[in-house]
Amino acid sequence: MPDARYDIQDTRFGPMVSVLISTFNRRQYLSEALSSALHQNYTNLQVIVVNDGGQDVSDIVESCNDSRVVFINRKENRGKAFSLNEALARAKGKYIAYLDDDDVYYPDHIERLVNALENQTNCQVAYTDLYKAYCKIMPDGSRQILGKGVEISRDFDRFLMLYFNHALHVSLMHRADLIEKTGLYNERLNILIDWDMTRKLAFFSDFCHVPEITGEFYSPVGECDRISIQHRKDQSEYMRNVLAIRTTRPTKPWPKIDDMSIILVADKLDKQAGQTIGSIWRHTFYPYKLYLPLPQADLDRLKTDMPNVELVSIGPAASQAQGVDEALRICDGKYVTIVPSGFEIQEMWIENPLYALINSSTTREGFELEDSTDVVWAAVFRKEDLQYARNGFPKLPVRQSLEAAGITLRQQRPDELPFQFDDLLQQAQLTEKDGNWMKAAEMFEYIAENYQNKLWMKTLAARAFYKAGDHSRASKLSNQVNRQRPTVDTLLLEAKVAHERNDLNAAIGLLRRAQQILLGRAYYIVSAETNG
Amino acid sequence: MDSTQGNSIEQHNCKQHYEVLQELGDCYTSVGNHAQAQQCYEKAASLEPDEPGPYVGLGVVALQQELLNDAEIAFRVACRLDPKSAKAYAGLAMVAQQKNEYPQAFELYMKSLELDSDNITALLGLFQTSCQMRSFAKVIHYLQVYLNMHPGDTSVMFSLAALYMKESQFEQSRKILLDILALDPANQEAVNLLEEVEHSLAQGSHII
Numbered sequence: 001m002p003d004a005r006y007d008i009q010d011t012r013f014g015p016m017v018s019v020l021i022s023t024f025n026r027r028q029y030l031s032e033a034l035s036s037a038l039h040q041n042y043t044n045l046q047v048i049v050v051n052d053g054g055q056d057v058s059d060i061v062e063s064c065n066d067s068r069v070v071f072i073n074r075k076e077n078r079g080k081a082f083s084l085n086e087a088l089a090r091a092k093g094k095y096i097a098y099l100d101d102d103d104v105y106y107p108d109h110i111e112r113l114v115n116a117l118e119n120q121t122n123c124q125v126a127y128t129d130l131y132k133a134y135c136k137i138m139p140d141g142s143r144q145i146l147g148k149g150v151e152i153s154r155d156f157d158r159f160l161m162l163y164f165n166h167a168l169h170v171s172l173m174h175r176a177d178l179i180e181k182t183g184l185y186n187e188r189l190n191i192l193i194d195w196d197m198t199r200k201l202a203f204f205s206d207f208c209h210v211p212e213i214t215g216e217f218y219s220p221v222g223e224c225d226r227i228s229i230q231h232r233k234d235q236s237e238y239m240r241n242v243l244a245i246r247t248t249r250p251t252k253p254w255p256k257i258d259d260m261s262i263i264l265v266a267d268k269l270d271k272q273a274g275q276t277i278g279s280i281w282r283h284t285f286y287p288y289k290l291y292l293p294l295p296q297a298d299l300d301r302l303k304t305d306m307p308n309v310e311l312v313s314i315g316p317a318a319s320q321a322q323g324v325d326e327a328l329r330i331c332d333g334k335y336v337t338i339v340p341s342g343f344e345i346q347e348m349w350i351e352n353p354l355y356a357l358i359n360s361s362t363t364r365e366g367f368e369l370e371d372s373t374d375v376v377w378a379a380v381f382r383k384e385d386l387q388y389a390r391n392g393f394p395k396l397p398v399r400q401s402l403e404a405a406g407i408t409l410r411q412q413r414p415d416e417l418p419f420q421f422d423d424l425l426q427q428a429q430l431t432e433k434d435g436n437w438m439k440a441a442e443m444f445e446y447i448a449e450n451y452q453n454k455l456w457m458k459t460l461a462a463r464a465f466y467k468a469g470d471h472s473r474a475s476k477l478s479n480q481v482n483r484q485r486p487t488v489d490t491l492l493l494e495a496k497v498a499h500e501r502n503d504l505n506a507a508i509g510l511l512r513r514a515q516q517i518l519l520g521r522a523y524y525i526v527s528a529e530t531n532g
Numbered sequence: 533m534d535s536t537q538g539n540s541i542e543q544h545n546c547k548q549h550y551e552v553l554q555e556l557g558d559c560y561t562s563v564g565n566h567a568q569a570q571q572c573y574e575k576a577a578s579l580e581p582d583e584p585g586p587y588v589g590l591g592v593v594a595l596q597q598e599l600l601n602d603a604e605i606a607f608r609v610a611c612r613l614d615p616k617s618a619k620a621y622a623g624l625a626m627v628a629q630q631k632n633e634y635p636q637a638f639e640l641y642m643k644s645l646e647l648d649s650d651n652i653t654a655l656l657g658l659f660q661t662s663c664q665m666r667s668f669a670k671v672i673h674y675l676q677v678y679l680n681m682h683p684g685d686t687s688v689m690f691s692l693a694a695l696y697m698k699e700s701q702f703e704q705s706r707k708i709l710l711d712i713l714a715l716d717p718a719n720q721e722a723v724n725l726l727e728e729v730e731h732s733l734a735q736g737s738h739i740i
Contacts, residue, residue, distance in 0.1 A: 146549050147544075147549050221542075489548070492548065492551060492552055504559050504562050505563075508559045511555055511556040512556070514552045515552055515553070
C-alpha cells in the first residue's frame with residue numbers, strides 16, 4: 001500500500017520537506033525566521049508553525065499569505081517537545097527539518113540537505129554548519145550583530161553522539177519515517193530534547209555532515225533569556241535530564257548500535273551493591289541493560305526506579321558463576337560486561353574498554369576494566385565468547401572458564417581509546433590557553449592532517465599561527481579555508497596579512513566579504529548567483 | 533571545552549564585527565577613500581564606543597583632508613578613551629605640527645614615543661619637528677632605540693644619518709649611510725647625503 005506521506009509530493013522539485021517551527025513569546029524574531037524558511041531555493045515545503053501558548057502571532061503567520069504554511073495556534077503552554085510532536089503529527093514531508101523561532105536559514109539550507117540525503121549518501125539524517133551570531137539586544141528589541149563564528153563543525157561520530165550532541169538541531173534534517181523507530185520527542189524532558197532525538201536517531205542511521213554554513217542562530221551577549229539555558233543552571237535538573245536521555249532505549253532492532261548487557265555480580269543486595277547500581281546509572285552513557293542475578297528474597301526487597309534493570313532470580317545457594325550463567329541465558333546484548341559489587345565506577349569506566357572491543361578485529365578477546373584486580377575483577381566480552389567459555393566449562397568460575405576456553409584478556413592501549421580527536425583538540429586548546437600559540441597552531445594543523453574536521457581545525461590553526469607571529473602560515477591556511485568555505489574569522493585574518501603586505505585591494509575585497517556575512521547579505525548574494 | 537575557553541571564544545567573536553570595520557576603515561584610509569573609511573570608523577565606534585581605534589581612524593581621515601579641528605577633536609576623544617594610546621598622541625602631534633605649533637608637536641610626539649617607542653609615525657614626526665625646531669639631541673636617542681628593535685629600517689637609518697650630520701657627527705653619519713647602501717645600493721638619497729658627509733669630513737681634515 002503506498003505511503004500517504006508521499007502522495008502530495010511535487011516531483012518537479014523533489015520530495016516534500018516539512019519544516020517545524022515552535023514559537024513562544026518571540027514575536028519580534030518570528031517573522032524573520034518564518035520568512036527565511038519560506039524563501040528557500042527549494043520550494044517543495046510544508047512549514048508548520050506551532051504557537052506554544054505564547055503571545056498571539058496569528059498576524060505574523062497570516063501576513064505570509066503562503067499556502068505552504070500550517071499554523072497550530074495553541075493557547076496553553078505545553079513545552080517545546082510537545083509542540084514538536086504536535087507538528088510531527090501534521091507533517092507530510094518525506095523529510096523533517098527544524099527551525100527555532102529566533103534563528104534563520106540561508107536560502108540554500110533545505111536544498112543542500114535534501115541533495116545530501118537524496119543523492120550523496122545512504123544516510124537518513126544530515127546536518128550542516130551554522131554561524132553562532134553574537135549579538136547585543138537593542139532597546140527596540142532588534143539585534144546588533146557583534147560577530148559570527150562557526151563554533152562547531154564536527155563530523156559525525158556515533159560514540160560521541162551517545163555522549164554529547166554535536167549536530168545542532170536547527171541544522172538537522174532526517175527522514176520523517178525514522179520517528180516511527182525513535183519514538184516522539186520526550187515530553188518529560190525540559191532541556192536537551194534535541195540531543196535526546198539526535199541520540200535516538202543515531203541508533204538507526206549514520207549522519208551526513210554537510211560542511212556548509214547554511215544558517216545562523218543567535219546568542220545574545222550577557223544574560224540569555226533562552227529557556228533551555230535558564231534550565232541548565234539548575235544542576236540537579238540538568239543531571240535528571242541527562243540521565244533520562246542516557247538511559248533511553250528506543251525499540252529494537254537497532255541497525256547501527258549493538259546493545260550491551262551488564263551483569264552485576266553480588267552475593268546479596270546490600271548497601272554496597274546499591275551504590276554500585278547507582279554508580280552504573282550515573283556514569284554509563286553507552287546503551288545498556290543491567291542484569292541483577294539475586295535470590296528472590298533480595299529481589300523482592302529491591303525498590304528501584306532506575307530504568308533498564310532486569311531482575312534475574314537465582315537460588316539462595318547459587319554461586320556467582322551460576323548467577324552469571326542465568327543472566328547470560330536471557331541477556332540479548334552483543335557485548336557483556338561482568339562487574340562485581342563494590343567495583344569503582346567512574347566516567348568512561350566501560351566505554352573505554354568497550355570501544356576497544358567494538359573496534360578489535362581479534363576474535364576470542366576480551367578487555368579487563370581499568371580498575372579490575374584479582375579480587376575485584378571486571379571485564380567486557382563479546383557475548384558469543386562468554387557463552388562459548390561457559391558452555392565449555394560450566395563448572396569453573398567465570399574467569400577460569402574463559403582461560404580454559406582460550407579467550408585472552410587484556411587492557412586497551414591508549415590508541416584504542418575513543419574520542420582521540422576530542423582529546424587532542426582539548427590539549428591544543430589548553431596549549432593555546434597557556435599562551436603557547438606556535439605549539440597550539442602546529443597541534444591544530446596536525447589534527448587537520450590526521451583526523452576529520454579539516455576546515456574547523458585549519459581555522460583554529462590559522463588563528464593560532466597569527467597570534468604566534470607566523471602571519472604567512474596564518475594567511476595560507478585562511479586562504480585554503482576561504483576558497484572552500486569562507487568565514488568571517490578566516491577572511492579577517494587573510495585580510496590583515498594582505499594589509500600588512502600592502503596589498504590593499506585584496507584586503508578590502510576580503511573585508512567586504514566578511515562584512516557582507518556579518519550583515520547577513522552574503523547568503524542573498526550566493527543565492528542570486530546560484531539563481532543566475 | 534571548558535568554560536574559560538568558551539569565554540575567550542565569546543570575547544573574540546564579540547569584537548569581530550568591530551575588528552572587520554576598523555581594519556576596513558584603515559584600508560580605505562590607506563587608499564585615500566575617505567568617505568568609506570569614515571563610514572567604517574563611525575560604525576566601528578557605534579559597536580565599541582569605548583575603543584579609541586575608530587576615533588584615531590577618524591582623526592587620520594580628517595587630517596588627510598586638512599580638517600585640523602575635526603582631527604583634533606577625534607584624537608582628543610581617543611586620548612580620553614585610552615590615555616595610553618600612542619597613536620592618539622601621535623595624531624594630536626601631527627595636528628599641532630600642521631598648525632606650525634612645533635614645541636607642542638614635539639612634546640606630543642615625545643609622549644607618543646614614551647608610550648610606544650615602536651611608533652614609526654611619531655618617530656618620523658619627531659624627526660621632522662626637530663628639523664623644524666633645529667633641536668636634535670632627543671630625537672637621536674629615539675631613533676637609536678627604534679633601530680635597535682628594527683635593524684635595517686633604511687628610512688629611519690637615513691633620518692638618523694641626517695641628524696648626525698646636522699649635529700656634525702660626520703663619522704657616525706657616514707657609517708650609517710654605508711650600512712644603508714650595503715642594504716640598498718640603489719638608494720640615491722643615501723648616495724647624495726654620503727657625498728655631502730664625505731665632503732664635510734674632507735673639509736674637517738683639511739682644517740686640521
